[in-house]
Amino acid sequence: MPDIRVLGTDAELLESSKLFRTAMVGLPPAPLDPDRVRELFEPGRTLGAFVDDAMVGTADSATSGLILPGGRRVSHAAVTHVGVLPTHTRRGVVSALMRCQLRDARDRGEVVATLRASEATIYERFGYGSASTSHTLELDVRRAVLRPSVQEGGPVRLVEPDEAWRLLPQIARNHAPSRPGTIDRIPLWWRGRELSAQFDRGPNYVAVHGVSGSEDGFVRYRPVGVDRWFGGHDRTVVVDDLFAPTHTAYLGLIRFLLTLDLVDTFVFTAMPQDDPLPWLFTDSRAVRLRRAGDETWLRVLDVPAALRNRAFAGDGAVRLRIVDDLFPENTGTFEISAAGAGPVAGPPQLEMGVSAFAATLLGGTRWHQLERAGLVRVLDETALPQTERLFATDCAPFAGVMF
Numbered sequence: 319m320p321d322i323r324v325l326g327t328d329a330e331l332l333e334s335s336k337l338f339r340t341a342m343v344g345l346p347p348a349p350l351d352p353d354r355v356r357e358l359f360e361p362g363r364t365l366g367a368f369v370d371d372a373m374v375g376t377a378d379s380a381t382s383g384l385i386l387p388g389g390r391r392v393s394h395a396a397v398t399h400v401g402v403l404p405t406h407t408r409r410g411v412v413s414a415l416m417r418c419q420l421r422d423a424r425d426r427g428e429v430v431a432t433l434r435a436s437e438a439t440i441y442e443r444f445g446y447g448s449a450s451t452s453h454t455l456e457l458d459v460r461r462a463v464l465r466p467s468v469q470e471g472g473p474v475r476l477v478e479p480d481e482a483w484r485l486l487p488q489i490a491r492n493h494a495p496s497r498p499g500t501i502d503r504i505p506l507w508w509r510g511r512e513l514s515a516q517f518d519r520g521p522n523y524v525a526v527h528g529v530s531g532s533e534d535g536f537v538r539y540r541p542v543g544v545d546r547w548f549g550g551h552d553r554t555v556v557v558d559d560l561f562a563p564t565h566t567a568y569l570g571l572i573r574f575l576l577t578l579d580l581v582d583t584f585v586f587t588a589m590p591q592d593d594p595l596p597w598l599f600t601d602s603r604a605v606r607l608r609r610a611g612d613e614t615w616l617r618v619l620d621v622p623a624a625l626r627n628r629a630f631a632g633d634g635a636v637r638l639r640i641v642d643d644l645f646p647e648n649t650g651t652f653e654i655s656a657a658g659a660g661p662v663a664g665p666p667q668l669e670m671g672v673s674a675f676a677a678t679l680l681g682g683t684r685w686h687q688l689e690r691a692g693l694v695r696v697l698d699e700t701a702l703p704q705t706e707r708l709f710a711t712d713c714a715p716f717a718g719v720m721f
Contacts, residue, residue, distance in 0.1 A: 341401030388629020471570020535567030681711030
């Protein structure tokens, strides 16, 4: 088994970053200044896996928060940079890293951990479940006629990069969304976005919504294929980040984008499953789904705390047994109702593993889907529809950010 160590020196952190990109194969070079590498790593949370004193794997995380259905924020480990050198795959390196990292996060008192999975078959065995979906939408500007019923938004202005990287974190902090699955945009995350933008020499633009001093939304966008821009017939703008927690901000920023000249297509890289964009236009086919895929992979570290902080809907109650092989202290039977959830001594009506439970926690996965896949064991036929109602949410879960 590899030796797992906490990385602390600048040289170790740089080696970790290089190792991760080597493992991922298709990532561009990292915009890392060796003298400022610590700005992108939280002390004590970057792990290295060593074999014969050589680093062969790494995993990183950061202290964050996540919104559960009902609006409560719980402590959250934002997991990223998990990679193993191709010379050492399938030798238990990832397993050792994951077990060490998850135990550390639980010991820190964090209720959940989330990550973005490069492969969908890796993380379920460590208790992660696919808990939200992200859509990439393509908007054909030539067909994009807004319905007369679509309301106006507020004022929008462009901001220069120096102002943007000061202002955007403030906007996100002051207008935090309540959508389930939202994660904190922590300072480390912002610093990474800023350095990436500086490293990318192509055009990048930022617009903010709201009057000066009271901004409540923003959009970051960039053109692609600029070498063929003038005289082209498919001039595309990629929207990397649409932060619009209010209806007014959403409509104001969409209306602003539609005023851009010389644009044939917008590509919105990350939108929630229930985004209203197609309904804004008289021709809903102006918006095309380019891609739908898993977004948040969630691991429940403290099952009782997650249940206590989640809101449930409907009437009645169910008894649910959750089994966690990695953290036996999570295993137990819980009674769940709209009044709350907690341990109970009675026999369960449903039974499932912790990864399946994680998939349902944010409301993005329906219980009948998991039952059909054999991931939920039904001991009382009346319990499944009742559980569907209890876990129902008003909107689809969505994080909206990569980390």
